[in-house]
Amino acid sequence: MTQEKNTGAVDLSGEGIHQRPDLSYGAYLGLDQLLSAQHPRSDQHDELLFIVIHQASELWMKLSLHELRAALRQIQADDLGPALKMIARVSRIQAQLIQSWDVLATMTPADYSLIRPHLGQSSGFQSFQYRQLEFLLGNKNAGMITVHQGDPAIYAELMAAYAQPSLYDETLRLLHRRGFAIPAGLLERDWTQPHQAHPAVEAAWLAVYRDPHEHWELYDLAEKLVDLEYRFQQWRFSHMKTVERIIGFKPGTGGTGGVSYLVKALDLKFFPELFSVRTSL
């Protein structure tokens, strides 16, 4: 009888896989860490759902940041093809994030009220990846960095994102390079300030939208950015409505008014001229 080395591998395929893989599924994906990172603080059944939704959201935010930072670099380098692909991917990620509200809404106010006392002052308000996304998209607000003062590494990262041009700032610089009359004050400025809507920018977008075939890449980029903002707003709106149905008008654990705070965030626009141009078309 031939002696086969007992590798521990099971041959399910019948094709003679005898080797123990050098790299396993769990090792490659770091599942040891990933699946041992859920630590409910109550004995409530639904707390695992609450934790998993947040962790999955943070993972999707991580990927979104990776894609949008790369897209920003591609726009800087005038290489729009890859940038368009990355932004389109982020829109699909946003669709996942929006969908997750339906899963979370299966948790009733009664279920959540038993978990909430265990959350202390923790809140999504302290999500530094969410803040980085907002900064990258152009919603600059120094006040949002203060809660991270206790963590120098995160604080420094947020400060850097705060001081850098946003995806839209880089898009306006691109419009300028492609011959559109963008005011000098929008091409070099204090990037810590959010972009203020400007008629010259709307005029540039109007020219793009009136003759898409002439400016196809810019037209495509504009529509991808609109998609991004549209879905971001959908996420914010669903968050606000989910919060309303779960905690009503109680103040938030993060120290804000709760729903009233989330409603105010709905007024913010990342790419104002891309929306105002629609009225002019």
Ligand code: HEM
């Ligand atoms: C039961 C479910 C939830 C409730 C009741 C809730 C409630 C709130 C409230 C009241 C705020 C305002 C800040 C505060 O004072 O706490 C807030 C902010 C926030 N939440 Fe949630 N939330 C829920 C689920 C989620 C989920 C699943 C995410 C996904 C990551 C999330 C992410 C955020 C973020 C990023 C903010 C900051 C928003 C901003 O500053 O514009 N929340 N949440």
Ligand SMILES: N[C@@H](CC(=O)c1ccccc1NC=O)C(=O)O
């Ligand atoms: N701000 C929420 C608490 C909350 O939802 C939360 C708590 C810890 C980690 C993430 C959270 N999600 C979003 O804010 C509340 O006031 O009930």
